[in-house]
Amino acid sequence: MPELPEVETVRRGLAPVLVGRRVTDLEARRPDLRFPLPEKFRERLVGQQIVALDRRAKYLITALSGGEDLVMHLGMTGRFTILRDGVRETPGEYAHDSGANPVHDHVVLHLSDGTRIVYNDPRRFGFMMMMAHAEREAHALFRNLGVEPLGNQLTADYLASRGRGKKTNLKSFLMDQRIVAGLGNIYASEALYRAGLSPNRSASSLADRRGVPADRTTRLVASIKQVLQHAIDAGGSTLRDYRNANGASGAFQKSFAVYDRADSICLKPGCGGKIRRTLHAGRASFHCPRCQR
Numbered sequence: 001m002p003e004l005p006e007v008e009t010v011r012r013g014l015a016p017v018l019v020g021r022r023v024t025d026l027e028a029r030r031p032d033l034r035f036p037l038p039e040k041f042r043e044r045l046v047g048q049q050i051v052a053l054d055r056r057a058k059y060l061i062t063a064l065s066g067g068e069d070l071v072m073h074l075g076m077t078g079r080f081t082i083l084r085d086g087v088r089e090t091p092g093e094y095a096h097d098s099g100a101n102p103v104h105d106h107v108v109l110h111l112s113d114g115t116r117i118v119y120n121d122p123r124r125f126g127f128m129m130m131m132a133h134a135e136r137e138a139h140a141l142f143r144n145l146g147v148e149p150l151g152n153q154l155t156a157d158y159l160a161s162r163g164r165g166k167k168t169n170l171k172s173f174l175m176d177q178r179i180v181a182g183l184g185n186i187y188a189s190e191a192l193y194r195a196g197l198s199p200n201r202s203a204s205s206l207a208d209r210r211g212v213p214a215d216r217t218t219r220l221v222a223s224i225k226q227v228l229q230h231a232i233d234a235g236g237s238t239l240r241d242y243r244n245a246n247g248a249s250g251a252f253q254k255s256f257a258v259y260d261r262a263d264s265i266c267l268k269p270g271c272g273g274k275i276r277r278t279l280h281a282g283r284a285s286f287h288c289p290r291c292q293r
Helices: 004-018 043-044 133-138 155-161 170-176 185-195 217-232
Strands: 023-028 051-058 058-066 068-071 079-084 087-089 105-111 117-119 127-132 276-280 282-287
Touching: 004 051, 004 058, 004 079, 004 117, 004 217, 023 043, 043 127, 051 133, 058 217, 127 133, 170 185, 170 276, 185 217, 185 282
Parallel strands: none
Antiparallel strands: 023 105, 051 058, 058 068, 068 127, 079 087, 079 117, 105 117, 276 282
8 A cells, every 4th residue: 555655756756747727527447446437527526626635644635626535546556647749657656468459548637737637546445535625624634633643743742642551552643544644554663663663662751741741752752754755855755566757766765764674673773673564453563683673
């Protein structure tokens, strides 16, 4: 499943193509993806100008001039292809070998400058919804989301207040979308490593008895922001499905310190520990038990 850096890479690739253009036609080649496509989908989109393309957690949000938002989630294998002037571009490609098969081209947007945006999704775990912009934050998809990890609201004080008294382990705490929106398995593992914190540590250790953030909490906030920004700069991580803008492989997986490195020696100079694989909330976690405490 794509995480925040991969979705942000897609957003940055699509935004210059979409924003400011008008939708002149829509082809919905099947009635559903993971969920049914919006009612009167074509009628609600055609003629609308695309005002902005934003991201909230792992959702792409297309703001339309008529006051509605088109909310999109890529699922596991969703990808967009830009077709213009006879050239194909892929801004953030989740590419199985079957990903380029046109039989999986389910939705096509036609724009006022002649560009077509094709949504291809072999496994159809992605989805598209439309909702009034003014009502979006109250929608079930968004109303319980936590703060954006790259925003100013993610602070040591915030994490300490949310973690105070919680017995859950730190890894599961960070992956709770009600606390930090969009932070997923890979980058939670990498951020904890950079902060020198064990994923097994209790979330309550982020604050002292008075609720004051510990020094480790300040390190963790800095590490989360740093690892996400580095991943975005690298164009995301290529595992099984992801490729970055223009179809090239995302490069951040070359910088993994712990993720998917079970039984390898820790990269920190002088540590000598061996990376361990464990499970947290049903997801694989990787950490160095020697330098992550």
